[in-house]
Amino acid sequence: MSLVVDFKNVSTQGLESSPVAASLAGLRANEARYFMNKYKHEFTVVPASESQDVVQFVNTLLKNERDLTLSAQPLETSHFQVENIEYAYVIYQDGLILNVMYALDDPKKRAVGFKLSEAMEVPAELEGKFKFAHQKSKLAGIIRGSYFVIKGDYHN
Numbered sequence: 001m002s003l004v005v006d007f008k009n010v011s012t013q014g015l016e017s018s019p020v021a022a023s024l025a026g027l028r029a030n031e032a033r034y035f036m037n038k039y040k041h042e043f044t045v046v047p048a049s050e051s052q053d054v055v056q057f058v059n060t061l062l063k064n065e066r067d068l069t070l071s072a073q074p075l076e077t078s079h080f081q082v083e084n085i086e087y088a089y090v091i092y093q094d095g096l097i098l099n100v101m102y103a104l105d106d107p108k109k110r111a112v113g114f115k116l117s118e119a120m121e122v123p124a125e126l127e128g129k130f131k132f133a134h135q136k137s138k139l140a141g142i143i144r145g146s147y148f149v150i151k152g153d154y155h156n
Contacts (some may be wrong), residue, residue, distance in 0.1 A: 005032035005043045007139060014045065014076050020095040023117040026140040027097055031089070033139065039082040045091065048074035058090050058100060061112065061154055070125055072096060095120030102155065110150035118142050
């Protein structure tokens, strides 16, 4: 069952099992606000149990590009296209939101982004491999983010 993320009335629905559910909900709402403001697109999530194809796509990309395997439990995913960019999101129980931005017509605009919820530790798999920039958000508090550029071709 899908959920349109409301960035005006932040809800922890679907994220209750996270130890940082409130800040993760704020981070998820921050993403929803971005897509509404930039593209007039409603950010919709589905339980990871109903979208294993998205989880598998992200896992494959992480393994192939950086030999990374995340141990956190995926809670939700989102997969959509706006303009010429395809997005895949996985929201993890530990507070991590991972997104894949994949421009369909420009290989130089393809990246994986990591955003850490306020109060969560840097996942061991990412520790020391990425530098995290800090950003303040009214919805999410302090967001720590990093990314890497995708070198391979992953579009079907």
